[in-house]
Amino acid sequence: MDAGVAGACGAAASGSASVWADDDAAKPRSDSDDADDADDDDDSVRPRGAAGRRPRGAAGRRHPAALPRRRCRPVDPAALPVADDPAALPAVDPAALPVADPAALPAVDPAALPVADPAALPAVDPARAAGAAGRRHRGAAGRRPRGAAGRRHRGVAALPVADTAALPAVDPAALPVADTARCRPSTAGRRHRGAAGRRPRGAAGRRHPALPAVDPAALPVADTAALPVRCRPSTPRRCRSPTAALPAVDPAALPVADTAALPAVDPAALPVADTAALPAVDPAALPVADTAALPAVDIAAFVGGGDAAAKRRAAAAVDAACRDCGFFYVVGHGVAAPATPQKDEVSIARTDLARGYQRIGQNITQYARDWHEGFDLYAPVGPDHTIRKRGLRTLAGTNPVPRNPPDFAAIVDDCVAKMRRVGEAIMHAMAFGLGLDENFFDSRMDDSFWVMRLIGYPPLDPAADGVGISCGEHTDYGCLTILNTDETTGALQVKSKSGEWITADPIPGAFVINIGDMVNIYTSTLHRVIHTKGNFRVSVPFFFEPNFDTVVEPLPICVERSGRPPLHKPVMYGDHLLRKVGGNFDISSAE
Numbered sequence: 001m002d003a004g005v006a007g008a009c010g011a012a013a014s015g016s017a018s019v020w021a022d023d024d025a026a027k028p029r030s031d032s033d034d035a036d037d038a039d040d041d042d043d044s045v046r047p048r049g050a051a052g053r054r055p056r057g058a059a060g061r062r063h064p065a066a067l068p069r070r071r072c073r074p075v076d077p078a079a080l081p082v083a084d085d086p087a088a089l090p091a092v093d094p095a096a097l098p099v100a101d102p103a104a105l106p107a108v109d110p111a112a113l114p115v116a117d118p119a120a121l122p123a124v125d126p127a128r129a130a131g132a133a134g135r136r137h138r139g140a141a142g143r144r145p146r147g148a149a150g151r152r153h154r155g156v157a158a159l160p161v162a163d164t165a166a167l168p169a170v171d172p173a174a175l176p177v178a179d180t181a182r183c184r185p186s187t188a189g190r191r192h193r194g195a196a197g198r199r200p201r202g203a204a205g206r207r208h209p210a211l212p213a214v215d216p217a218a219l220p221v222a223d224t225a226a227l228p229v230r231c232r233p234s235t236p237r238r239c240r241s242p243t244a245a246l247p248a249v250d251p252a253a254l255p256v257a258d259t260a261a262l263p264a265v266d267p268a269a270l271p272v273a274d275t276a277a278l279p280a281v282d283p284a285a286l287p288v289a290d291t292a293a294l295p296a297v298d299i300a301a302f303v304g305g306g307d308a309a310a311k312r313r314a315a316a317a318v319d320a321a322c323r324d325c326g327f328f329y330v331v332g333h334g335v336a337a338p339a340t341p342q343k344d345e346v347s348i349a350r351t352d353l354a355r356g357y358q359r360i361g362q363n364i365t366q367y368a369r370d371w372h373e374g375f376d377l378y379a380p381v382g383p384d385h386t387i388r389k390r391g392l393r394t395l396a397g398t399n400p401v402p403r404n405p406p407d408f409a410a411i412v413d414d415c416v417a418k419m420r421r422v423g424e425a426i427m428h429a430m431a432f433g434l435g436l437d438e439n440f441f442d443s444r445m446d447d448s449f450w451v452m453r454l455i456g457y458p459p460l461d462p463a464a465d466g467v468g469i470s471c472g473e474h475t476d477y478g479c480l481t482i483l484n485t486d487e488t489t490g491a492l493q494v495k496s497k498s499g500e501w502i503t504a505d506p507i508p509g510a511f512v513i514n515i516g517d518m519v520n521i522y523t524s525t526l527h528r529v530i531h532t533k534g535n536f537r538v539s540v541p542f543f544f545e546p547n548f549d550t551v552v553e554p555l556p557i558c559v560e561r562s563g564r565p566p567l568h569k570p571v572m573y574g575d576h577l578l579r580k581v582g583g584n585f586d587i588s589s590a591e
């Protein structure tokens with residue numbers, strides 16, 4: 001046997017999505033849509049030409065003006081005309097070729113050539129020069145020798161170059177030096193590394209071959225310890241905090257929990273309170289108001305085709321009952337004698353994680369075991385159903401059928417058909433009351449993923465073992481619950497808006513109706529069962545639900561009337577149900 005309940009004594013009030021969307025407004029964006037969008041965005045910011053690390057793009061961006069432009073089209077040697085037979089070409093006598101007579105060239109007086117006056121050159125700040133050169137050379141000589149250096153030198157060769165040998169020797173010590181103490185730590189670090197550290201060869205070698213060699217060690221180096229620390233609190237990553245001031249930590253000396261010494265944890269004992277240990281509840285002492293507080297509504301106009309006036313009256317009554325409490329009786333539902341299946345011996349293997357028999361204590365509400373047993377039936381699932389297509393194991397089985405009574409399946413079918421008709425009639429009244437077409441909800445519930453529970457409550461015996469509650473307080477998480485119970489009174493209790501518990505005792509010929517989380521324009525009302533009378537109470541809630549695939553979201557008309565943005569996000573009913581079912585029973589005790 002297995003555990004599993006859905007739609008019945010279930011999760012706590014959730015206040016999930018409410019009402020129902022128009023078809024066109026209902027389709028939610030899928031994850032994959034989002035993923036596609038993200039990809040698109042990504043592409044738009046990541047230039048494809050950059051090819052990851054972007055050596056070329058970076059160089060191009062940084063020195064666009066310095067880069068030579070290639071004006072000549074590259075020549076494909078293979079495309080040049082080639083003589084068919086080189087041997088057939090006439091032999092050439094090099095001695096016979098005309099040679100230029102150097103004596104005939106005009107003499108050039110070097111003294112007349114313009115020479116730059118070094119004194120007129122602007123003073124150079126070596127700290128900046130070295131920094132700039134360092135950075136540039138890191139690029140040229142370091143990580144990008146071929147691309148950057150190749151391109152840059154091709155261009156430089158065409159530029160006039162001063163004869164550095166003619167420049168006066170520069171005594172670096174005499175040059176003005178930037179006061180590095182004023183540098184910010186981050187930039188100072190970079191600059192000084194470039195100037196004094198790893199790049200002397202690039203700087204001295206390629207650029208200024210005629211300059212005297214500079215002993216990097218002799219260059220003034222800022223005392224970084226004296227640099228002001230200006231890290232902003234919001235960027236602690238940048239801080240070079242004075243870690244030396246922290247006491248050294250010997251990891252081996254850190255206290256380590258001795259896991260072997262930890263007490264073993266029995267998972268089965270974890271989230272579920274031991275109901276036997278709960279304090280005894282004396283229901284007689286609980287403040288419970290009179291059943292008369294719950295309204296009764298006649299829905300005959302929506303069952304037998306009443307006239308417009310009768311429908312208006314019934315719809316207004318349903319609307320008021322839903323607003324005031326969320327719990328009410330319905331009469332005039334057209335179901336003559338609701339069948340209450342008898343309790344019988346059940347020996348049933350579960351076919352999934354939800355359908356079938358559930359022992360006392362296997363259903364969990366509010367982390368406590370409920371004191372009842374149940375038999376759960378769900379809408380059948382055909383081969384094309386979303387549950388099968390999505391491989392949802394929890395609900396993919398078929399309803400088990402007990403041997404007794406022999407006509408069990410037929411009784412269930414009859415009951416389901418009747419309950420669905422009652423559910424549809426109430427939803428028609430509800431739509432009408434909201435000012436919608438009375439069939440507004442039809443397409444969202446014509447394949448209702450209904451649930452029916454057959455529940456047996458042994459009496460709680462506070463005096464004997466202090467067992468707490470028959471079914472913990474909860475809201476139902478679907479659309480409408482149509483409750484058919486035996487004659488036991490005082491068991492089902494409903495929390496009113498003012499916070500008091502009201503008994504919802506059975507009234508002959510009436511069903512108790514309550515609305516679930518999916519009809520959240522109204523109140524999905526908290527209720528519970530505390531059964532202490534001596535009998536074995538039987539109740540059969542029928543949970544009339546939307547189609548599994550129905551996307552439930554605030555009705556535009558309700559959003560409009562509220563004058564606020566919608567409070568709920570769209571949710572597919574089936575997903576909501578699965579979440580609830582998953583948290584609703586004690587798998588550890590399943591058989």
Ligand SMILES: O=C(O)CCC(=O)C(=O)O
Pocket residue numbers: 007008009010453455471476483485492527528529539540541
């Ligand atoms: O047994 C009852 O009267 C109510 C049961 C119930 O609330 C439920 O199964 O959700």
Ligand SMILES: [Fe+2]
Pocket residue numbers: 008009010474475476481527
């Ligand atoms: Fe319930």
